[in-house]
Amino acid sequence: MNSILKNIIRFILFLFIQVYVLSKVDPLHQFITPYLYFLFILWLPFSINRWWLLILGFLFGMSVDYFLGTPGLHAAPCTLIAYIRPFILSIFIAQDSTEQSFVEPSVKSMGWGPYSFYIVLLTFVHHFYLVLIEWLSFGTFVYFLGKVTATTGISLMLIFIVEMMFYRKAKYRTNTS
Amino acid sequence: MRNIFLFIRQNFNLITFFILQLICIITLSRYSKTHEAYFYTEANEITGKINSQYNKLNRYFRLVEVNKALAIENANLKNSLATNFVTPDSSTKIIVDTLVKDTSNRYRKYTFLPALVVMNTVALESNFIMLERGSKQGVIKEMGVVGPSGIIGKVVTVSENYCMVMSLLNRNSKVSAMFKRGKEQYAENVEWDGKNAYYLVMKKISKAVDVKIGDTIVTSNYSASFPSMLMIGTVAEIKTDKMGNTYDLKIKCATNFHTIQHVNLISNSYFEEQRKLDSLTKKLQYNLTGE
Numbered sequence: 001m002n003s004i005l006k007n008i009i010r011f012i013l014f015l016f017i018q019v020y021v022l023s024k025v026d027p028l029h030q031f032i033t034p035y036l037y038f039l040f041i042l043w044l045p046f047s048i049n050r051w052w053l054l055i056l057g058f059l060f061g062m063s064v065d066y067f068l069g070t071p072g073l074h075a076a077p078c079t080l081i082a083y084i085r086p087f088i089l090s091i092f093i094a095q096d097s098t099e100q101s102f103v104e105p106s107v108k109s110m111g112w113g114p115y116s117f118y119i120v121l122l123t124f125v126h127h128f129y130l131v132l133i134e135w136l137s138f139g140t141f142v143y144f145l146g147k148v149t150a151t152t153g154i155s156l157m158l159i160f161i162v163e164m165m166f167y168r169k170a171k172y173r174t175n176t177s
Numbered sequence: 178m179r180n181i182f183l184f185i186r187q188n189f190n191l192i193t194f195f196i197l198q199l200i201c202i203i204t205l206s207r208y209s210k211t212h213e214a215y216f217y218t219e220a221n222e223i224t225g226k227i228n229s230q231y232n233k234l235n236r237y238f239r240l241v242e243v244n245k246a247l248a249i250e251n252a253n254l255k256n257s258l259a260t261n262f263v264t265p266d267s268s269t270k271i272i273v274d275t276l277v278k279d280t281s282n283r284y285r286k287y288t289f290l291p292a293l294v295v296m297n298t299v300a301l302e303s304n305f306i307m308l309e310r311g312s313k314q315g316v317i318k319e320m321g322v323v324g325p326s327g328i329i330g331k332v333v334t335v336s337e338n339y340c341m342v343m344s345l346l347n348r349n350s351k352v353s354a355m356f357k358r359g360k361e362q363y364a365e366n367v368e369w370d371g372k373n374a375y376y377l378v379m380k381k382i383s384k385a386v387d388v389k390i391g392d393t394i395v396t397s398n399y400s401a402s403f404p405s406m407l408m409i410g411t412v413a414e415i416k417t418d419k420m421g422n423t424y425d426l427k428i429k430c431a432t433n434f435h436t437i438q439h440v441n442l443i444s445n446s447y448f449e450e451q452r453k454l455d456s457l458t459k460k461l462q463y464n465l466t467g468e
Contacts, residue, residue, distance in 0.1 A: 020231055023300055033300050050190045058197045066224050068298060069305035069341065072205030076198055083194040133205065134302050 003045055003103065011060060014040040019067040022158075032150045036158045037064055037074075038126050041082050042119060045104045046093070050086050057082025077129040081122045088118055106168045119159055127152045221307070225339035228296040229309055236438060243438045246325040287404045289323075289441040290315060295339070299346060299374045299434050306330060306342040310442065316340045321402035321443040327431030328352065328396060328407050329440055340442075345409075346374055346434055353400045354379065354409050356386070357393040364397040367409055367428065375430055377410060382424040388415055394428055401451045403443060 018037035025034060041057050048056075061078030065071045089105065092114040102109030105118060131148050185192065236243075296307035310316050312335045322329040322342050330344040331352075343350050346369050354367040363386050370378050382388065392412045396403040414427035445451075 023298060025300065051193060054190065054193050054197060058201075061201075067228075067296075068301065069296075069307075070205070070301065070303065072201040072203075076201035076205070079194060079197045079201065083190070133202075 007040075007044065010040055010043065011063075015060070015063055015067070018064055023068060032147075032154050034154050034158055035127070035130075035151060036155060036162070038078060038081060038123070039159055039162065041078060041085065042122055043104055043106075046089065046102065053082045053085065054079060073133060074130065076133060077126045080129050081126050084125065085122065088121060092118070104168075107163065108168070120156060123155050123159070124148075124152050127155065221334070221336040221339045221341065225295060225307060225309070225336070228307060229293075232293075232295045239436055239438055242433075242436045246436075247439065250325040286446055288444045288446070290444055292316075292322075292340075292440055292442050294437050294440060297344075297434070297437060299344075302371050303348050304344045304346040304434075305333075306344050306437070308340050308342060308440065308442070309338065311336050311338040311340050313337050315444065316442060317444075317448070319402050319448070320445075321400070322440050323403070323407055323443060324432050324437050324440045326433075327409055328403060329432055329434075329437060331402050332442070344434060345369060345377060345430065345432075352403070352409070353397045354394050355397040355405075356388070357395045357406070358389075359387060364399050367394065374434055376413065377428040377430055379426040379428055380423075381418070382426055384423060386424075388412060388424060388426065390415060401445060401448055 014037045018035070022034045022036055037060075040060060041053075044053065044056070057078040058075055061075030062071070064074045064078075068074070092110060105115065107115050109115075110118065128148050131144060131151065135144050135147070290310065292308040292310040294306055295309050296305075298304045298306075306322070306329065308316075308322070316332060316335050318332055318335060320332045322332065328345070330342045330347070330350060332340050333343045334341040345352065345367070348369065348371055351366045351368055353364050355364045363383070365379055365382055367377050367379050379394070390412050394409045394412065396405055396407040396409060398405040408431045410428040410431045412426050413429040416425045416427070417423075418425050
């Protein structure tokens with residue numbers, strides 16, 4: 001499938017799943033809201049231009065915000081992870097190595113270790129920033145830390161399940177596409 | 178000059194990043210400060226359409242609960258029908274109809290406008306509800322919203338066919354409330370602490386007030402958005418605050434916010450007048466003290 005088409009479908013799917021399924025879930029405890037939508041940004045192709053990555057992250061966050069009625073709240077962490085994503089990826093992937101020929105980050109293309117590090121780090125950063133903004137005006141520090149840890153844990157579990165369910169065949173990049 | 182351009186070109190991504198972050202933070206802070214959606218009414222129309230499609234499906238799954246709530250409300254209304262009361266000497270007969278003025282010369286102040294919920298969140302810190310009724314159908318800002326079993330919130334933004342309601346489950350929500358039991362009216366704001374969707378809080382209640390667990394909390398006369406004596410909830414827990422001078426109450430919400438489907442907007446015919454007088458007084462006070 002065409003990469004652009006595939007990502008457009010993902011955009012819509014992640015958006016709707018977040019807005020109509022995950023955000024409707026009762027908070028399990030006062031802490032936890034499950035978040036999965038930012039996986040869209042983590043799954044974008046390696047080859048994407050950094051500037052476009054930023055804009056895309058911002059737009060995606062804003063679309064989630066408009067459905068949830070909180071303009072800016074999810075857009076800010078999305079832009080942040082879109083910004084630091086290339087730095088983290090560049091640690092694991094040397095410019096001219098063979099890995100570069102894969103299309104997008106996945107277990108196959110990066111290996112379990114680096115891929116999970118990449119996911120865990122960006123998930124944590126996303127939640128840390130999101131909860132920080134949300135709780136800036138109220139709440140105690142312990143509460144804040146608890147909420148970050150709990151939501152990060154739940155999100156990682158969801159991502160793990162998604163990775164298991166949709167095992168993506170890592171495609172090689174060919175000259176034609 | 179050349180160096181500046183060079184700098185911008187080299188750090189183009191970083192600058193874009195900061196600009197986008199700035200936009201996010203400004204939007205968010207301005208939004209929560211004024212409770213007003215910023216360039217939001219346009220988006221309301223788009224998301225509202227998708228939301229109402231989703232809700233068509235969702236409504237079927239909740240029919241049982243909605244039916245039950247409506248049946249209870251119906252029973253309550255039937256109980257208060259005029260025919261249930263006997264007036265031996267019919268010198269004052271009460272007729273309630275939709276006319277602005279009734280025969281006993283009483284003016285209608287509040288009108289209830291039914292509306293359908295198309296979007297609702299309970300899991301966030303600041304929850305909003307979207308209704309399928311907008312300025313074209315007579316909704317204005319700050320109208321109160323009441324459900325079958327109790328009040329729900331206030332309208333904060335209105336677009337042509339939809340409106341956004343700040344639910345009671347919102348950090349910024351404040352509704353003037355009082356105790357139903359007891360002779361003197363004691364009004365205090367009902368708020369939400371963001372923790373549990375089933376409980377609200379009422380802070381700094383004077384110890385002079387006689388509070389018991391199970392007391393009913395209703396809306397007070399002080400609000401222009403709500404008629405008085407509308408159900409809010411019941412007292413579930415009484416705590417003495419740290420200083421020991423006042424009570425903090427935990428209130429069990431009468432409405433289950435997870436299942437609201439059909440609600441009524443409350444239109445106050447004197448709203449403009451009340452507001453105008455209020456702002457006039459404030460201006461006057463400002464003039465007196467400001468100089």
